[in-house]
Amino acid sequence: MNFLVDHHTVTSIVYKLRSAGCVFAEEETQLLVSEAQSLEDLTKKVEMRVEGLPLEYVIGWALFCGLRIEVEQGVFVPRHRTEFLVRQAEDLACSGDLVVDLCCGSGAIGAALAAAMGDIMLYGSDIDPIATRCARKNVTKFGGHVFEGDLYEALPRWMRGRINILVANVPYVPTKAMELLPLEARLYEPNLALDGGVDGLNILRRVVKEAPDWLAPGGHLLIETSEMQAPQTIEVFAHSGLVTKVVRDAERDATVVIGTNSGDSPPAL
Structure with missing residues (x-):
């Protein structure tokens, strides 16, 4: 992340994710913020997640055995x-x-x-x-x-x-x-x-x-x-x-x- 996100924005994202049924809304917000390249990109990522796209597809990777495994939409997400x-x-x-x-x-x-x-x-x-x-x-x-x-x-x-x-x-x-x-x-x-x-x-x-x-x-x-x-x-x-x-x-x-x-x-x- 190379831009600043204020507390109000973070709180708003958490609320949106929780309202969409994301159980780990706080943790997902941190990931989305850290992976976004700009405020516009962050907004896009949040909307994708709210619409139901798996988090791993949104950020482009899944954590597995301590590794960042690249995933793209249409690929099975490692459990x-x-x-x-x-x-x-x-x-x-x-x-x-x-x-x-x-x-x-x-x-x-x-x-x-x-x-x-x-x-x-x-x-x-x-x-x-x-x-x-x-x-x-x-x-x-x-x-x-x-x-x-x-x-x-x-x-x-x-x-x-x-x-x-x-x-x-x-x-x-x-x-x-x-x-x-x-x-x-x-x-x-x-x-x-x-x-x-x-x-x-x-x-x-x-x-x-x-x-x-x-x-x-x-x-x-x-x-x-x-x-x-x-x-x-x-x-x-x-x-x-x-x-x-x-x-x-x-x-x-x-x-x-x-x-x-x-x-x-x-x-x-």
């Missing part, structure tokens, strides 16, 4: 609960590992892992061109690469049987539950990144089915799911031959299923 997935992957990863983030969205998971680990080979893929464009902005600074395409089809063949850490925050909202999502998500975030089909596990099944062919021996697949879907997810993992466990953080309402490839040799190229 704080997914930081639990990152921490689980970090505990399993080693220096020099090949790490792949499927359904990478903004690239937040991969960027956070690279920031924490430093020396990893990072790749991501997403079917949405808006997401892949956004992800590249976030992961290239860590030496990462992003491919556009449908899950594994986007990945180079040389990765087959060599991935050490495979993370995927796939869409897992059951179709009928989409109408129960917060209004901001339903109106502005892409359905492609949210709707997981009838039981919410359509994309997850596809990821898990092929995972053993892509994981290195001892490699790990980590997928975020809901507490309610965890039993079904465990069955899907186990059916693919992965050694499976579930971990949960009740405070974040975060559930992650982890599958380990017990194979002892990589498949032939």
Whole structure:
């Protein structure tokens, strides 16, 4: 911010945001003021937020694992609960590992892992061109690469049987539950990144089915799911031959299923 905002203006913004239903009106006001380039820009940003546009789209970034992750309208906004997935992957990863983030969205998971680990080979893929464009902005600074395409089809063949850490925050909202999502998500975030089909596990099944062919021996697949879907997810993992466990953080309402490839040799190229 390179201009002054008086107390009356700040109070007015807080009132507008609170009237629009923003629970954290004071905190959002501080962010809007700090990110605005001029009083005119601030007014525009406030109006966008009052009209319901998610705050992250208004300011252009989301805070995730201590990083400013660039987001643009039409890209899934990374959730704080997914930081639990990152921490689980970090505990399993080693220096020099090949790490792949499927359904990478903004690239937040991969960027956070690279920031924490430093020396990893990072790749991501997403079917949405808006997401892949956004992800590249976030992961290239860590030496990462992003491919556009449908899950594994986007990945180079040389990765087959060599991935050490495979993370995927796939869409897992059951179709009928989409109408129960917060209004901001339903109106502005892409359905492609949210709707997981009838039981919410359509994309997850596809990821898990092929995972053993892509994981290195001892490699790990980590997928975020809901507490309610965890039993079904465990069955899907186990059916693919992965050694499976579930971990949960009740405070974040975060559930992650982890599958380990017990194979002892990589498949032939």
